[in-house]
Amino acid sequence: MSAPDDLPVTSTLAELAALVERHRGLYVRWSKGPGPDLGETTSTDDLTGVPLPGLSANPLDVEEWWRGRSVELWVARRLYDHSHLPHDKGPGVRPWALRGREAGRGPDNEPLVADVEPMCWIAGPMIEEARPEVERQERRWGTPRRSGR
Template sequence: MAAEMFTVHTLRELTELVEMGVAPYLRYSPGPESDASHPSTDHESGLLMPGVSVNPLAAPGWWTLPLEDWLARRVCQYLRELDEGARPWLLSGRQVDFGPDNEPLLVDLNPVAWMSTDLLDEAREHYHARLNAGTATHNDH
């Protein structure tokens, strides 16, 4: 699986993969081989979920800014998991349910590509340059 995966190095490359529908999901984990052996676990309840939790990369209909802005935001939302030994990779699969944070749960995983540290750095810079990174959203009207 992972041996056949290429590496995405730029936000533009990531955008092209998402636009083509080749890599609609992002996952931070040790990698496809590790994930193939077991589904995700809900850490609060200890329950096994029916699939692997992923982060969707497609922008919602209300998003009118460039897709690169959305993708930079999505990539940066889970960077803390790198400190926990996870590695970012792109995939597709069949959605079977939702996890506790309303994230899609997938089975029949199709690993697509690793994300390089250069891409993570570019996404972080883009996110902070283009958006109000870290601004709370709970004050909506």
């Protein structure tokens, strides 16, 4: 599948939450975009170099245990949890939403997605919108990237 040249841009948490409410099977991927990704439609394990059977991505579907809480907070957390990736993976890496079929699990237990349909870019300022949503919570949580390892 070839990526569209001009994916729509989702600019607010409310827009992304509405997309999540309308569609099941959505994921967020942090990369240079569908163009480069869909040529390969596979990720590689960074540690071993082993090719994986799909693109590594993080699910956006709201879990049942969330029980009616804010979908905007849900997507804020999903973005916040991986907001370190542009720094770690280098220039040009940014989030985009996709639909697809889970083809397996990666070495960090992340879904590996095949039959990818790009949905939209997730605007960079949305990450900054997510941060205060997360920080307003009574309990604090950090991103999966932990210091001191």
